[in-house]
Amino acid sequence: MRILLIQYQMLGDVLTSTIIADQLKITxxxxxxxxxxxxxxxALVAHHPAIDGLIKVSKSDFEKMSFIISLSRKLKQKKYDLLIDAYGKNNSAILSFLSRAKQRIxxxxxxxxxxxxHTVRxxxxxxIYKTGVALGSRMLLTQPLTDHVKWHLKPKIYLTKSEIEEGKNWIKASGIDLETPLTMVSVLGSSDVKTLPFNTMAKVLDEFVAHTKSQLLFNYIPHQxxxxxxxxNACSPATRELIFIDAFAPSIRDFLKVLSHCDSIIGNEGGAVNMGKALDIATFTIFSPWINKSSWxxxxxxxxxxxVHLKDFKPELYxxxxxxxxxxxxxxxYQKFEAKLVFPELKKFTKENY
Known part of the structure; x- marks a missing residue:
């Protein structure tokens, strides 16, 4: 039996949809x-035991109808028995149809x-999903296939022993003490509407360091x-002393190797926080005011x-x-999302995990 799973883009979505692959391999x-x-x-799905092969595409190509048609011809030759489209946008739907897979969900x-x-609502x-409704959305796509859906599957990232050791060596080479708490900070979101204002983030980090004395790594991409x-620079001198601002992992896979050695990841909601959860480390997440917290x-x-979400503190704004x-x-x-609103939950988090 040959199966194709489509979850074309967004790192968090690609990672989350691996639970569909897990269920399919169980079934x-x-x-x-x-x-x-x-x-x-x-980088997120390397060594995943439920995934046998990857079909990699670029964002620019996938948005061209000529590419979709060309790719569909290649998929048709593979003669898939089952296709699941977790992306669910126009181009992936067209590709699904043109693939001629016998069963398409x-x-x-x-x-x-x-x-x-077959379609699902x-x-x-x-x-079942009191948290993380986005997981439930994915698992619904497997329901037409089995009466034994494993509703509580969660995404996992798989690192090899050598990769974990490489992460440790990189940390040591960066002058970081592995005997002292180490925290990754999702310091910037994927856009300005998913990023806590800079001064507010600095105040959150000052408070966090005051409670934990943790060393901090900033997660950002070069142009950020x-x-x-x-x-x-907006952080206090005491906090700045513990930030390794130039310790920058050059690739996503390298970032994961380093993240696996952190005590937690804190900061803006996004792909990096999802990666932390998939590596089974603690997370403290600040949601954008317009993102549905219950989904993620x-x-x-x-x-x-x-x-934490602004709506938790100021529901009248909504x-x-x-x-x-x-x-x-x-x-x-975001201007109403004051740092002091975050502090009580942040203190609870540090007591539990540091």
């Missing part, structure tokens, strides 16, 4: 499973009747260096995993409006 242990992803997400949308042989059971430095607060237990409709106001709402 069909002898099947070959290929995973179609954006090329740079390969996707979310129920206006185009789904043309693309898929994206309505996870919130009695100036923004990371702005936050660094996987495993939140008030101890190892804690998250007036029952859907969170996504608050995106145009995100920067304005």
């Amino acid at each position: 069909y242990p002898q099947a070959r499973l290929d995973y179609l992803i954006v090329s740079h997400a390969e 996707g979310y129920k949308k206006w185009f789904s009747v043309f693309a898929y042989t 994206n309505e996870p059971d919130t009695s 260096k100036d923004a990371a430095l702005t936050i660094y 607060n996987v495993g939140e237990d008030g101890k190892k995993h804690i998250s 007036q029952e409006k859907p969170l996504k409709k608050m995106k145009p106001q995100a920067l304005e709402l």
